[in-house]
Amino acid sequence: MESKKILIVEDEESIAELEKDYLELSGFSVAIETTGDKGLRRALEEDFNLYILDLMLPNVDGFEICKSIREKKNTPILVVSAKKDDIDKIRGLGLGADDYITKPFSPSELVARVKAHLSRYDRLISSSVPENDIIEIRGIRIDKTARRVYVDDEEKVLTTKEFDLLTFLASNPNHVFTKEELFRKIWDMESIGDIATVTVHIKKIREKIEYDTSKPQYIETIWGVGYRFKV
């Protein structure tokens, strides 16, 4: 796995180097800028996984850098300052920093906070990507989002109506539906056709997903009633 990149903007080089050493020991890749203007430019031009900002910096201060990063990126920002007043000020301004550390701090505390913010951010990102809606029953996997069907990891190509019918049955397992109900549900009343259409489609689906169509494992025929998806 590629290591996470951190940018430190800090004009006291000894502090910057100390932070860098500890972060690198924890497997991070670290860049340092010692002036505010260079720090700001680099923060916006390059992609980092996290920013550590000092507040009192030459040329452009940490307040300005924090505000400018936040206008463009959601990347976590940790603010460090020797002055508690400055930390109170940046909190009060609501510039979007994620955490505040008062100098002097222990390097291990910094590393712990960095890790916590990175994992929180990762969770945030992964939870914002919607997962596919999948039904999985005894070797058959129906990906409702991607509209794909797999049996023992082998993809089976179904027509639109075959897919809709299979998915409807599998979404209501062990529920017996009559052919009329299925026809109404999948084809709606406007459609041309009749309940024999359902029988034909069930046959086609079975040919695609069953090992032995004479002994169906998934869609069961309930004689005189209709069909159900067995669980």
Ligand code: CA
């Ligand atoms: Ca400073």
